Amino acid sequence: MTVVNPNDYLQKLQSGIASGSDVPDVILGESAYRGKLFDLGVLDNLEGAPYNFDKSSVLDFTVPYISNGKGEVIAVDQAITPAGFAYRRDLAKQYWGTDDPAELEKLISSWDDFIAKGKELKDKSGGKVLMMPGLGDAFIALKGQNFAPYVNGTEVDLTAKVKEPLNKLFEMRDAGILGKNELWTPAWSASMAKGEFMFYPMAPWGPKWHISANDPDGKGRWGLVKAPEGGFTRGGTAVGIYKDSKNKEAAWAFVQYAYLSDEGSAYNFKTFGNMTGSKSFYETHKDLIEAPGPYDEFFGGQNLAKYFMEKIVPDMKGEPQSKYDSVVDGVFNALYPLWTKDTSVTADAALQKFIAETKNKASDATVK
Amino acid sequence: MNAEQSLAPAAATSAASRKRRWGPHLWPYLFALPFVLAYAAFQLYPVVYSFVLSLHDWNGISEKTYIGFKNYVQLWTNDPLFIKSLWNTLIMMLMFIPLTLILGLVLAYWTFQLTRGKRLFQTINVLPYITTPVAIGFIFSYLFDWQTGLVNLLLTKFGWLQEGFYWLQDPWGSRAIIALMVIWRNLGYFMIIFMAGMTVIPQDVYEAAKMDGSTGLHTFRKITMPLLRNITVFLVVTSVIGGLQLFDEPKLLYGGWSGSAQVGGPDNTALTVIWKFVDESFISNTRFGYASSIAYSLFVIIVFFSILSYRLTAPKEDKR
Known part of the structure; x- marks a missing residue:
């Protein structure tokens, strides 16, 4: 073995x-x-x-x-692996007055509500608590909710897949409701126990491997709510x-x-x-x-x-699997820290960059 | 080994004259055989095979398709990332090779003169060289983390920066940190090699210089440095070869130890040729043929730069 x-x-x-x-x-x-x-x-x-x-x-x-x-x-x-958001009950109670999943569902039923609530949270906490640790977390949900197939043979329609998610992502970034952490970094893991962020995308494997592993003393302070506008997979x-x-x-x-x-x-x-x-x-x-x-x-x-x-x-809907998925994910992982750092990059420019980089990596594909 | 065993009974039965006829001629070949066989199996064959592979389109599992030199044409004319990776590698080499050489020499000279604590100082300086690369990756990504890194904490604490600098996502910051990692790791090694060189410089040369009134810096420049020339050539040529194969440091700095590894660093400014090769064969794609053409191109580049660096650094009489 x-x-x-x-x-x-x-x-x-x-x-x-x-x-x-x-x-x-x-x-x-x-x-x-x-x-x-x-x-x-x-x-x-x-x-x-x-x-x-x-x-x-x-x-x-x-x-x-x-x-x-x-x-x-x-x-x-x-x-x-259907996913929703794990949330900090203590923070929800403190800033929004409720930690009941059913109530939270109503508060963040759409992404626009989510952004509005995020601004409120940021103001009330004096910038100490934000909605999510970083652009990577938010994009998992946003892109994951777009189940439409985007690959046809060697044609990769990236615009159809990520244009809307990127628009929403940049709206959130510009509203200042996302942190500056990269996924899976030590700082990102540590943030769960620190209570710096309200939501973390989570699938059924998350309670064991993700939440309780990084916040071992957090018994009772977590909850699960569905994401705005539907489920996604993680x-x-x-x-x-x-x-x-x-x-x-x-x-x-x-x-x-x-x-x-x-x-x-x-x-x-x-x-x-x-x-x-x-x-x-x-x-x-x-x-x-x-x-x-x-x-x-x-x-x-x-x-x-x-x-x-x-x-x-x-x-939940299903998403056909493609060999280009890992290329697209890899390109996103390489790009989002730059978009976190340089807030002058617009969603449109980001999409063009995303397409250009995907072309570089998937030279046999036609990317649009 | 097999050849030797099969020969033993034959030698025992054969006549003395035959033994004389075969023996002396055969022994050198026999002794060389284990190495030659191992070399052929583990070096020569892969080298030839990867060249054959570079002329094919192959994902490792399906049938190989012969496509001639198309991979090379694509690589050199239509793959901006490859050109960029080559460029990045050369830039980072320019950042760390001269600096490691100078610092290594100075450190070696200084350590060589020490009368007390020499051993301790040597050991401390060589420690990074024997540290696992993964640990080095960890150390540096912790140090230079944007939000929680020690460097940023210090800079903001002393008021030199308002907000932490995003080292790992800055095109030049990323390269500088990688260069720093390489320097930090190799400095001790360079020091040891230079010190070995200093040990073989005969003391009477120094004594003669002293008699002629040479001291300190002058002795260092006129005696020590020229006599270390061969050592320097060795270090330059080997570090050019090693530098072109740069991979561990950038890969580990960008999360080689975590789940979501970022390939190439910010906007691919830390992508090296070998990283590109690994990415094409195993991460983004599974194009073994194309990756082989990268490996072969790099081989040619390494040969070119080795000769170039040798010609630039070797003493005149050795240049032929």
């Missing part, structure tokens, strides 16, 4: 396949490189024998996330089977049990708070969803799974 850092996973896998050495039977596709992995054509079509996976057995919105460009289902979700890992695997049946038995069966899903849910994509789990294990989940207490007793399923999942 080889233990591989997630950042190196695809690289190791490619080298393994290219050199003809051992390749795992079960292959993981993190959201960061899922489109690229799917495009390599190394995963078996799960709708065929010996798997005979029925895609109607999983939540409809997840199907595009587990399908390749030909529309074949080539993976299953390790857990679904992260997620697809699990597929290598097309030349010699143990396809065994691999599938594992994948099926761990991520799709009611029993495996229940274990995953109770242990990690991971929510399966399998529809039947939510029928047979209603009791588990109703019962307190492992991180509900951390979130002030709010039933997180129920909130995700009832308030966020119904609005």
